[in-house]
Amino acid sequence: MLRITGGKVYDPANGVNGVIRDVCIQDGRIVADVEAGRTINATGMVVFPGGVDVHTHVAGAALNFARAMIPEDHLHSEPFVRTAIRRGGISGATPTTYVTGYLYGGLGYTTVNEAAVPILSARHTHEELRDTPIVDKSTCVLMANNEILLDQLEAGETERARHFLAWCVGAAKAYGVKAVNPGGVTAWKWGKDANTLYELVPGYNKITPAGIIQSLARIVDDLGLPHPLHLHCNNLGVPGNYATTLETLKLVESNRAHIAHIQYHAYGGNDWTTMRSESTRIADYFNAHPNLTADAGAVLFGNTVTITADGPWQHLLYKLTGRKWGNIDVENETGCGVVPYVYKEKNLVNAIQWAVGLEMLLLISDPWRMSLTTDHPNGAAFWRYPEIIELLMNADFRREQIKKLPPKVLERIILPELTREYTLYEIAIITSAGPARSLGLRQKGHLGIGADADVAVFNDIKEARKMFAYPRYVIKGGEVVIEEGEVRKTVEGHSLLTQPFHDPKIADFIRPLFQQYYTMSFDNYPVEMERLEHPDVQPCTQANS
Amino acid sequence: MGGKVSCTLGEVKNRADLIVYWGGNPAECHPRHFTKYSLMPKGRFVPNGRKDRTMILVDIRETASAKAADIFLQVRPAKDFEMITVLRALIKEQPVDTKLVAETGLTLEELTDFAQRLKKAKFGVFFFGMGLSMTRGKHMNSAALLTLAAELNAFTKFVAMPMRGHGNVTGGDVIMRWTTGYPFGVNLARGYPRFNPGEYSTIDLLIRGDTDAVLVLGADPGATMPQPAIDHMVRVPTIVLDPKVTHTSKIARVHITTAVTGISAPGTAYRMDEIPLPLKPPLKSPYPTDEEVIRRIYQAVAKKPPLMPPVRPKVPRV
Ligand SMILES: [Zn+2]
Numbered sequence: 001m002l003r004i005t006g007g008k009v010y011d012p013a014n015g016v017n018g019v020i021r022d023v024c025i026q027d028g029r030i031v032a033d034v035e036a037g038r039t040i041n042a043t044g045m046v047v048f049p050g051g052v053d054v055h056t057h058v059a060g061a062a063l064n065f066a067r068a069m070i071p072e073d074h075l076h077s078e079p080f081v082r083t084a085i086r087r088g089g090i091s092g093a094t095p096t097t098y099v100t101g102y103l104y105g106g107l108g109y110t111t112v113n114e115a116a117v118p119i120l121s122a123r124h125t126h127e128e129l130r131d132t133p134i135v136d137k138s139t140c141v142l143m144a145n146n147e148i149l150l151d152q153l154e155a156g157e158t159e160r161a162r163h164f165l166a167w168c169v170g171a172a173k174a175y176g177v178k179a180v181n182p183g184g185v186t187a188w189k190w191g192k193d194a195n196t197l198y199e200l201v202p203g204y205n206k207i208t209p210a211g212i213i214q215s216l217a218r219i220v221d222d223l224g225l226p227h228p229l230h231l232h233c234n235n236l237g238v239p240g241n242y243a244t245t246l247e248t249l250k251l252v253e254s255n256r257a258h259i260a261h262i263q264y265h266a267y268g269g270n271d272w273t274t275m276r277s278e279s280t281r282i283a284d285y286f287n288a289h290p291n292l293t294a295d296a297g298a299v300l301f302g303n304t305v306t307i308t309a310d311g312p313w314q315h316l317l318y319k320l321t322g323r324k325w326g327n328i329d330v331e332n333e334t335g336c337g338v339v340p341y342v343y344k345e346k347n348l349v350n351a352i353q354w355a356v357g358l359e360m361l362l363l364i365s366d367p368w369r370m371s372l373t374t375d376h377p378n379g380a381a382f383w384r385y386p387e388i389i390e391l392l393m394n395a396d397f398r399r400e401q402i403k404k405l406p407p408k409v410l411e412r413i414i415l416p417e418l419t420r421e422y423t424l425y426e427i428a429i430i431t432s433a434g435p436a437r438s439l440g441l442r443q444k445g446h447l448g449i450g451a452d453a454d455v456a457v458f459n460d461i462k463e464a465r466k467m468f469a470y471p472r473y474v475i476k477g478g479e480v481v482i483e484e485g486e487v488r489k490t491v492e493g494h495s496l497l498t499q500p501f502h503d504p505k506i507a508d509f510i511r512p513l514f515q516q517y518y519t520m521s522f523d524n525y526p527v528e529m530e531r532l533e534h535p536d537v538q539p540c541t542q543a544n545s
Numbered sequence: 546m547g548g549k550v551s552c553t554l555g556e557v558k559n560r561a562d563l564i565v566y567w568g569g570n571p572a573e574c575h576p577r578h579f580t581k582y583s584l585m586p587k588g589r590f591v592p593n594g595r596k597d598r599t600m601i602l603v604d605i606r607e608t609a610s611a612k613a614a615d616i617f618l619q620v621r622p623a624k625d626f627e628m629i630t631v632l633r634a635l636i637k638e639q640p641v642d643t644k645l646v647a648e649t650g651l652t653l654e655e656l657t658d659f660a661q662r663l664k665k666a667k668f669g670v671f672f673f674g675m676g677l678s679m680t681r682g683k684h685m686n687s688a689a690l691l692t693l694a695a696e697l698n699a700f701t702k703f704v705a706m707p708m709r710g711h712g713n714v715t716g717g718d719v720i721m722r723w724t725t726g727y728p729f730g731v732n733l734a735r736g737y738p739r740f741n742p743g744e745y746s747t748i749d750l751l752i753r754g755d756t757d758a759v760l761v762l763g764a765d766p767g768a769t770m771p772q773p774a775i776d777h778m779v780r781v782p783t784i785v786l787d788p789k790v791t792h793t794s795k796i797a798r799v800h801i802t803t804a805v806t807g808i809s810a811p812g813t814a815y816r817m818d819e820i821p822l823p824l825k826p827p828l829k830s831p832y833p834t835d836e837e838v839i840r841r842i843y844q845a846v847a848k849k850p851p852l853m854p855p856v857r858p859k860v861p862r863v
Contacts, residue, residue: 059723061819067722069549071740074726079737088737090726096738097723120553123813123821128723147589189560190667191702203590315698325695328819329704331555332589517589519555519582524823 001026001037002478007047007457010428013437013446017425023047025453028478032449040480042457045472048428049445050110050454054435055230055260055295056376057307058100059114059128059137061121061328062336066305066377067094069326070340073303086487093304093377101133102487103383108456108471111136111436111444111496115178115230115260116309118142118330120520122172123527129495130533134476136452138439138496140230141172142309142334144179144212145186148513153215154207162219164510166502169225171526173497175538176227176439177220178260180309181234182212185335193312194234197247209234210251217255223500224541226440228256228293236261236313239269242278249285249292258438261297261375262286263357269412272320272349276412277356283363293438294364295373298357298388300380301345307378311335332517343380348412351405353379355413358391358398362418367426371435385431390465392422427464441496441538453478495532500540550695552704553818554581556668559588560702563666567603567690568625569674569708572610578708579613583672590668599662603628604676618659621650625677628656629689633696635660664700671705678707709817712763713806716815751777759783762835763806767793786835801838804830812836 002025008018024034057063067074070093077092080099089096095103104112117125117139129137143149143165152161169177183201184194190202197210217229233248235241245265249257259265268278286292308314311327314337318325326338343350357379364370372389376382391398395418402416410416422430436445443452457473459466474482479491514522529535557564564583571578579585584595591597602614603625611617620628628649634641635657646653663669671694678687690705697703709715718728725731725738732738732745743749747766750756751774759778767775768791775796783797794800804810809830813821833841 064719064722065549065819067726068728071727074740077726079735081736082733083736087724088733089724090738092726094726096726120555121820123823124719124815124819127813127821131723189556189702191698318695325550327550327552327704329552329556331553331559517555517559519553519558520820520822528823 001034002453002475002480003034003037003039004042004047004455004457004473005039007042007045008460009047009447010425011049011447012425012429012433013049014448016447018046023447023455025455025475025478028453030447030449030451030453040457040473042472044460045457046424046460047447048108048456048458049432049436049447049451050456050474050476051104051108051431052435052439052441052445053104053109053112053373053376053382054258054371054438055115055297055373056112056382057114057116057378058112058376059097059132060117060125062116062307062309062338063094064124064128065326065328065336066307066338067096069324069338070094070305073305073340085490091381091383093381095381097128097131098133101135101490101493105134105474105476105481105487106471106485107383107385107468108458108474109135109382109431110454110456110474110476111138111441113137113175113439114139116140116142116180117172117174117178118309118333118336119168119172119525120330120333120518122174123531126173126495126527126531129493130531132493133490134481134493136444136494136496136536138175138441139172140176140178140227141169141174142180143168143177144182144216145184145334147186147332147517148510150186150201150204150207150212153211154204158215158219160506160509161215162222163502163506165216165219166223166500167506167510170499170502173495173527173529173532173535175497176225176230177216178230178232179213179216180232180334181236181313182216183207183209184234185309185311188311188315188335189329197234197244197251210247213248213251217252217257221255225498225500226538226540227438228258230258230260232260232308232310233265236264236308236310237267237317238313239267239271239275242266242268242281245282246285249289253289253291256291257293259286259292259294261373261378262294262360263297263299263353263379264375266356266360267352275349275352277352277359277414279356279359279363280414283360286369287365290369293369293371293434294360295371295375295435296357296361297373297375298361298379299343299350299353300374300384300387301343301350301354302380303340303342304377304380305338305340307336307338309334309336311337313337314339317341331519345404346406348406348409351409352412355402355405355409355415358388359413359415359418361388361392361430362415362420367422367429368434368437370430371438372430386465386468389422389427389431389468390463393427393464395419395421492533494534494536496536496538497532498538498540549691550698550704551706551818552670553820554816556704557670558582558586560590560668561588561670562591562597563599563601563662563669565601565603565663565669565671566610566614567671567673568605568676568678569672570604570608570610570676571672571674571708572608572613574674575708578672583670584613601659601662618651618655621648624649625686626689629686629693631656632660632663633689633693636664636693636697636700663697663703666701666703669697669701669703671703672708673705674708706818713814715817715819716813716821719815719819748774754780757781761785761787761793761797762839763787765791765793767791767796786838788832802832803838804832804834806835810834810836
């Protein structure tokens with residue numbers, strides 16, 4: 001039993017805006033009152049629901065591939081010395097798994113969504129997530145370039161496509177469905193890309209990226225998955241891509257969709273020298289369409305490594321940077337690319353990217369539909385979130401930073417005109433309540449009775465950057481895990497997953513195709529439930545029909 | 546420069562129309578490679594299997610694998626790097642030094658034809674073995690070949706993949722990376738991982754006599770390591786976990802017999818393309834699994850006073 005008393009509580013899901021009240025915890029849940037147990041005096045502090053990251057890359061084959069590619073960067077990463085409580089490891093752009101848990105916990109985050117999992121290596125992802133303490137974990141499985149699925153769409157077998165997709169989510173022990181550069185990664189398997197939404201996907205006679213996007217958004221809604229289609233649009237990172245993004249948003253008008261790292265999809269111009277921000281056009285459309293949620297994918301200057309299932313984009317980035325390039329194509333399913341990258345303040349393109357991330361966060365008016373992310377580690381490492389919070393809450397600080405940019409950037413961005421400053425209430429929404437709602441996790445992101453007892457307590461000070469970098473207390477599932485900036489206890493997280501309904505006969509359909517196209521035996525393909533740490537199946541809304 | 550451009554083995558099965566084995570002898574070392582993954586299978590985009598594929602073998606001698614090849618290119622020993630450099634120039638249609646060409650033991654015509662085939666492939670793959678990565682030049686050779694594969698992507702689709710050794714070497718590599726950030730050669734003596742191959746790799750530590758004890762798991766270094774390293778294992782307490790008697794277990798102070806992973810113990814093995822396969826044991830064993838033994842050793846050690854204080858101040862972020 002635990003009582004947090006005297007703190008100013010921000011619980012947007014329950015409309016609580018900076019009210020001094022007690023938060024009581026028993027058996028891992030928020031309760032109305034407790035009679036005994038420890039009391040934390042939070043006078044002079046603010047109390048938030050634990051943070052929720054809707055889009056991050058913290059585990060699995062691609063990230064682990066990236067770790068191997070940047071040993072020279074690890075040398076400069078913060079070391080985590082082993083103690084009796086905590087394991088050793090390193091931080092940096094690709095923290096080791098244990099350190100990932102300590103770092104997220106150390107920011108007051110208690111739930112993360114690993115956004116890109118191939119079914120073929122899902123077992124690997126879950127093994128890493130098991131070694132990631134403190135946070136609860138959900139995953140999204142990559143489907144938009146899955147050739148068995150595309151074959152069904154090509155043949156007009158939408159019903160079978162739905163059963164197949166549902167089977168795949170269950171096999172990967174995933175929570176949601178991700179689409180990355182629909183059709184483009186399939187094209188990449190022949191060294192090509194999909195640059196427009198209405199061109200045929202190589203190897204197919206009927207399907208286009210547009211068709212794939214619409215079908216997937218519809219299937220995800222039909223299955224009643226708690227999280228909408230998690231969509232990484234075509235033409236990521238390319239000047240002029242805002243037009244593709246707008247077209248994509250129109251395609252999913254009658255469905256729900258979550259637009260991943262929207263910053264990377266809001267550029268104007270024709271090439272790298274004429275690139276400009278088109279955040280206003282994207283935000284205007286977005287604001288008028290409540291079926292959409294998004295995350296920022298904001299960029300901060302510095303060293304990082306970019307990792308995505310978007311193989312053709314990574315090849316382009318490699319040609320631009322001339323640095324290292326890693327690529328792994330995954331049979332029948334997806335691809336993955338890794339390119340180490342430095343965002344430079346004095347670089348025109350990078351400065352525009354930095355501004356666009358903040359513009360999207362400031363222009364999207366409803367914080368409930370916009371989550372804070374850096375598409376970790378693509379835009380910056382997640383442990384730099386407090387820097388972004390400072391930029392959002394403090395317009396003066398923002399102006400100081402804008403002064404450091406190359407002057408010719410100013411005519412390409414609108415950030416200097418934006419005066420909005422986020423309130424603490426809004427920060428609680430974009431870091432916790434909003435992403436929890438977007439993910440459809442009813443137990444997360446709030447402090448109402450019955451919610452999971454995931455709580456972060458921060459000093460109530462002016463510098464947001466310091467305030468959010470060093471929480472005073474973090475409580476996960478009712479246990480105090482961080483105290484005075486240190487890991488005091490490590491708990492194991494839960495694996496959040498869904499098991500959408502599928503016709504059991506679909507396995508008979510998949511088996512022979514699988515034997516033909518794959519190199520693993522069909523029976524070894526699905527991840528066994530026993531391999532998950534504390535599996536926690538979340539309900540779908542669809543009836544079993 | 547460079548990079549690592551690869552894929553899972555199913556991509557080779559479904560797409561590869563040009564397969565190059567370099568410095569390896571799969572016919573004898575990876576006997577199922579041809580039939581399961583590379584040459585023989587009928588794939589999605591190579592429906593006629595072997596007929597749709599061209600196989601080229603590059604090696605210093607004509608091994609058993611040469612019989613399976615359409616073209617055999619015999620490179621002069623220790624001249625792989627030179628040969629790769631010539632190919633990198635030829636694909637970009639740059640002039641090449643005829644002296645350098647002569648050193649490789651191959652003619653300009655042979656190399657030009659090879660370069661053309663590399664560029665014309667729809668989907669090409671280099672499988673490279675110990676003959677490339679463990680001979681003169683070592684990782685420079687592998688790096689050069691990986692770079693050639695990356696550069697070929699300006700013309701077509703090309704990937705490269707190392708042919709790893711036996712056992713679950715890849716699995717060890719993969720787990721070391723997610724727990725320490727590095728694949729091997731990691732020193733944890735300061736309480737956090739530090740990486741320096743050549744300084745912290747096993748052979749170097751043993752030869753220098755830096756370790757007080759040795760724990761051997763799933764390996765037989767007593768059979769393969771240089772004598773000074775073996776001598777050190779004899780000198781200090783060496784503990785071996787192995788289902789059978791090995792060269793190392795014979796010189797060890799303690800040999801704990803364990804169940805055989807995959808036969809009588811469950812687990813995971815990572816394939817050479819880093820795809821994890823579950824191991825489902827058909828038999829039961831009277832012996833404990835490796836995992837169980839390590840857990841019990843760990844529990845016993847945990848009862849001793851901690852080496853590190855319970856909480857250490859975090860190193861401040863800069
Ligand atoms: Zn991402």
